[in-house]
Amino acid sequence: MMDAVTSELNNNSFINDKPKILLLTWEYPPHVVGGLSRHVYGLAGGLKQDYEVHILTANPGTLSSCERINGIYIHRVKPLNEKDPNFLHWILGLNLAMEQKAAELSSFHHFEIIHAHDWLVGACGLSIKESLHCPLITTIHATEYGRNNGIYTELQKFIHTKEEQLIHGSDQVIVCSEYMKEEVLHQFSIASEKISVIANGISKETLLDDPESLLEGLPIKKGKRLIFSIGRMVREKGFDTLIEAAAIIKDKYQDAYLIVAGKGPMLEAHRKKAKELKVDDVIHFPGFINDMQRLALFQKCEIAVFPSYYEPFGIVALEAMITGKPAIVSNTGGLKGIVKHEYSGLFMAPGDPHSFAEQASALLENPKAADTIGKQGQKVAESLFSWRRIADETNRVFEETRISQKLEDLV
Incomplete structure (x- = not known):
């Protein structure tokens, strides 16, 4: 009844x-x-x-x-x-x-x-x-x-x-x-x-007035540049590529670090691998974050990255683009239909840490170009994916x- x-x-x-x-x-x-x-x-x-x-x-x-x-x-x-x-x-x-x-x-x-x-x-x-x-x-x-x-x-x-x-x-x-x-x-x-x-x-989010207040307890490093990713901790998301690339980023950019948020069956394996490769000081896996923290991290980051092996579409890439941040995405699956290389984002080869490091370097060393790509990506997301x-x-x-x-x- x-x-x-x-x-x-x-x-x-x-x-x-x-x-x-x-x-x-x-x-x-x-x-x-x-x-x-x-x-x-x-x-x-x-x-x-x-x-x-x-x-x-x-x-x-x-x-x-x-x-x-x-x-x-x-x-x-x-x-x-x-x-x-x-x-x-x-x-x-x-x-x-x-x-x-x-x-x-x-x-x-x-x-x-x-x-x-x-x-x-x-x-x-x-x-x-x-x-x-x-x-x-x-x-x-x-x-x-x-x-x-x-x-x-x-x-x-x-x-x-x-x-x-x-x-x-x-x-x-x-x-x-x-x-x-x-x-x-x-x-x-x-x-x-x-x-x-x-x-x-994708829905356009209202920008947070004070994103820092939402990030307490997360591995934020003041004065350093954040590269952010988020997704379910499963093989197809390709986060192992970022762990392998972290050593390259660490050697080349002392002021850059990565946060990869999300939960899933491979979370502990990723943390263990980062520690084994001695890059757990530059790439962090905090686990689950709430939606407000997610938005705060997109606002705070310099670059967003989505290194998937398999991605039918890639809605998280749109979430980065809608906030005006330049996104590096794998040249695979549905991600190829969202990003135009060097216009609304950058492509990396799936599973290739050197390819990611190369694209990240292009953005970290050219802040003006990174800002332009971020703004162009934002326009694409707002106009085509409402x-x-x-x-x-x-x-x-x-x-x-x-x-x-x-x-x-x-x-």
């Missing part, structure tokens, strides 16, 4: 004559694991001008089960087996709980579109597509093959199969770059016209899919 808050929100939404859409995601702010939650948050904010947006997501703790924030309806569920330490069992329980909630919501709402984000919510998406007779659009943010440069283990095979089932069962698939489109076409053998390429978006623009492109996919569904129903 639905609680009073849920009932009130559902009743209030009846007065809204906008078409309704349901977005499925396993993470949504304030529950942030990776970049997916920020993507869905930004997209929902852009779509709410045209749709009544409902988010169905996991409840990681004691968050409200249903609330309306900034005009967006958020419904949170706990997995049926939320204490199960096996992640795949946990995901299965999450999808079952999401299916139950979607069925409950459908008694109050007629959803025009279901929009799933990655395989983690794929089972729910495929199930409610059939039960609600509603078009399913799926955004594939990354693939298991791409993350691991192949499929090797039973777990990877399982995830790859789930991705395949979701992609083939969806009415339309969205990817964030031409690079990702080619990867999906190659791995899953679907028709090219079934895939739409829509970039990630969430309003991304939402408009997504809306076109939604409308085309809705029309196709209605035509099929007439046949």
